[in-house]
Amino acid sequence: MVSLISEFFDIEQIASSGQCFRIDKIDFDIWHVYALNGNVQIQKKIYNGDKIHLFYSSQEKFDKIWNPYFDLNVDYKIFQQRIYKTKDEYLIAAMQFGKGIRILRQDLWEMIVSFVISQQNNIPRIKSCIKKLCDINDGQFPSAEDFLKFNSNQLHSVKLGYREHYLLKISEVIVDKKFFLEDLKRMSYVTALKHLKTLYGVGDKVANCIALFGLHHMNAFPVDVWMKKIINKHYNGNFYLDKYDLKDIGGLVQQYMFFYERSLKDKNQ
């Protein structure tokens, strides 16, 4: 077991931040994380005002897998200090509220599949689709090859709707070696975005999510209907990251804003 004391890590916030869909709450203070062909349980506790997380993992696995996965080598305090400097009330409130969110380093292919599924969809149903995809594939997240091997009844039982066709087309170009995931990892943000958008069913919003969560381009800034609402409501329709000198961490800023607004909405319901 490995313990982590940090105010800038909160598994509960990460689990509901909408960037990952395979973290399940299994008890009031325990979450089960499935990722990178492995899994780990994490318990969140408060001792004397300090937030402490217990990872049910060996030190070796923690160092090798979970430390990089949760981006724990990066000091988020520096990012937060930069947000304080903007003196932007809404941004600071959002950042304080979602202090424990981090941009995870998730598997690229899983992010492509997950965010294609996310379009015109809600989080519970996205999670349900992804769980079913793993269920019909011996519990493992399906590869592009696996997608092409599923029979139509199996795949249809996942209830992907019109997104099923998108995922089959994407799987095809990857299996046929007309699209290389490894190439994407070497590209700049702008080039990767352009390349991602050649995939059938991947538009600007989904490509930005993949760039942010699958390629760790922290400057990717996905704008969805929620972000549009936030920008209209709090910024009169115009939000310029470069004005605040936050362009290189736009993705983290987006997560704070998104998480904050979504939480306010949940509270009102």
Place this chain on the structure above:
DNA sequence: CTGCAGGCCCTTA
């Protein structure tokens, strides 16, 4: 019954 959920594709002008 209608409307909508973290869009995208395709067609038209």
Place this chain on the structure above:
DNA sequence: TAAGGGCCTGCA
């Protein structure tokens, strides 16, 4: 290049 219809599914 902009605008608008259609799309699977599930839930209110």
